[in-house]
Amino acid sequence: MDVLNPRALRWKIAALAAAACCAVAAVVGFLVHDATRERGLRVGHDRTLTRLIAAEREFSRTGKAPADIDVRTRAELPEPLARDLAERRPETDGGYATWYDVEPPNWYWMWGAVAVGDDQILVVRDDMSTEVRSLQLLDRSIVKSVLAALVFVVPLAALATEPINRRLRHGARTARRIADGDLDARIGPGGRARDEITEMSAAVDDMAGALQRKLENERRFTADVAHELRTPLMGLVTAAGLLPDDDEATGLVRDRLRALNALVEDLLEISRLDAGAERARLDPVPLGELVADVVRRTGTDTRVAVGAAEVVETDPRRVERIVVNLVTNAHRHGAAPVEVTVTGARIAVRDHGPGFPPDLLERGPQRFRTGASERGRGHGLGLTVAQGQSEVLGARLTFANAPGGGALATLDLAPDPA
Amino acid sequence: MTSNAQVGSVSEARGPAPVSVLVVEDDATIRRAVQLALERYGYRVAVAADGLSGLEAFRAGAHDLLILDVMLPELDGIGLCHRIREESPVPVLMMSARGDALDVVAGLEAGADDYVIKPVDTGVMVARIRALLRRATFRPEAEGTAAGKPGRADHILVFGDLSVDTLGMEVRRAGETVSLTPTELRLLLEFAAAPGSVLDRRRLLRDVWDYGWEGDTRVVDLCVLRLRKKIGSGRIETVRGFGYKLVRG
Secondary structure, eight states, X not given: OOTTOTTSHHHHHHHHHHHXXXXXXXXXXXXXXXXHHHHHHHHHHHHHHHHHHHHHHHHHHHSSOOTTOEXXXXXXXXXXXXXXXXXXXXXXXXXXXXXXXXXXXXXXXXXEEEEEETTEEEEEEEEOHHHHHHHHHHHHHHHHHHHHHHHHHHHHHHHHTXXXXXXXXXXXXXXXXXXXTOTTOOOOOOSSOOSHHHXXXXXXXXXXXXXXXXXXXXXXXXXXXXXXXXXXXXHHHHHHHHSOTTOHHHHHHHHHHHHHHHHHHHHHHHHHHHTTOOOXXXXXXXXXHHHHHHHHHHTSOEEEEEEEEOEEEEOHHHHHHHHHHHHHHHHHHSOSOEEEEEEETEEEEEOOSSOOOHHHHHHOOBTTBOOSGGGOOXXXXXXXXXXXXXXXXXXXXXXXXXXXXXXXXEEESSOOOO | OOHHXXXXXXHHHTSSSOOEEEEEOSOHHHHHHHHHHHHHTTOEEEEESSHHHHHHHHHHSOOSEEEEESSOSSSOHHHXXXXXXXXXXXXXXXXXXXXXXXXXXXXXXXXXXXXXXXXXXXXXXHHHHHHHHHHHTOOHHHHTOSSOOTTSGGGEEEETTEEEETTTTEEEETTEEEOOOHHHHHHHHHHHHSTTSOEEHHHHHHHHHXXXXXXXXXXXXXXXXXXXXXXXXXXXEEETTTEEEEOOO
């Protein structure tokens, strides 16, 4: 698996850890920020009041305000300060009004005001930017420490998932090996961990075991049947070859023997395909050359047209089986002329007979069912084999009736992944 | 029995004396019918009904080619092939009725040169026999396919510690003679004629085994495997998805 794959479990867990880290930092940061801000305001407030009280005392003693204190009329006060002053009562709270005047980025003043006579108000203005700056510094250092923590936490979380990842990758690799035909492959218990992954591994191993037993039984049976059928056939075929060639009975025997042989081979092939025991052996194959050669060797009167054929990565023996079966089927059930066309990675076999029966078009090839009687006799295994082989190749075999009449079977060796 | 003696006896047999084939097959009908059919093609045919008597028959007479059934009583065809390979590079054609991968691969691993699946038509079997015998008598200068002309010094090709004498048909590895079966030798000559270039399995199957598209490329893979064991595993490299190549140095 690609280390850079953003959807890998490792990065998901790392992202989760980072998110948790950030969330904690945000909450803590917010609380600290808020507390510090409160404290700053209180300090500024107290400082302003202290100056204001001192100024008031000085004013009542000398009738003059200190140099750094303004004496203003009510109309000269900033609006919010005037409003606050109006609410103050000297008998309960000393009549000190304050107003925090904020206009970021650099206008932070704590105002204080107290009435000392008719329309004579002492106004103090205290710079709050030190408090604001230190708050900003605090925020910045919180962000910095979170980033520094993330630098450690993210790789650490990514690394911490490695044992889990390794076990999962091992499991996936093993499952794929089983799918590719290595039935002995097992994930195994692996390590001391007893968690969900262990449980899943055990389940996959059990499944592989059951599959293996079933498949091996099936394979053994097929191989045994093959042996039991082919051994007498071999004797028969060789013995029939010894019969005098110019005898009519010899012809009859050999003809039926060929039919019997083909039937046995088709049945064995189908049961091998059913058992899922077949694996394609891929080679680069020039498709045009292969098809032309295969059709020529069927010894039938079949036209081959090769246009822009590709070199395809496929199993030529299976392609041969499919093409031979399609061509034989076209001759047996269709009518001449039979045409084979190769374009790209696609092979089309077309005849000019009555076409495929609707049943076959609808449901695909069925064993021992040839549909309409006008398509003649036959055991219907040829197309089933062709279909099964095309599945082993990962190809697509489709049956249709050509617009101008006649059956059209198309084998697409490189179908769209859809 | 050395490689040269065996190969030599085959070429003599192509003269007046008929080629001798030993058929080891437990089914009486097949045994007799194959014997009769091959005799019609002019071969001298000896038969044996089980593995052990097959081994005895092989040791008793100089046979140019063996046809072994896989499933035999006493000693099966694969075991028999192993025992024969310890003594001789004689061409071996395996005959399997089961036809599953295990039989085929085991037979080829044991040293068989080729295999057929029963029931096999006599014509096909004779074609296989002829291809095998052609390999056993193959001389590159006579056929004019491989490098080197007779009498010239360049008939000895050297690849690292491996030397191939295309005239004397002798292969040496680090000075020691390597005993190759005719098929292995023919395969090696094919590689030696084009060192460093990739030969695809289909082409090897056609040029060495005389197969068309119907041939099974496992035959090539397993013969390459056997060849590697004899001449050093690094000498022939696998080029995934394409085939094999001989390493020059």
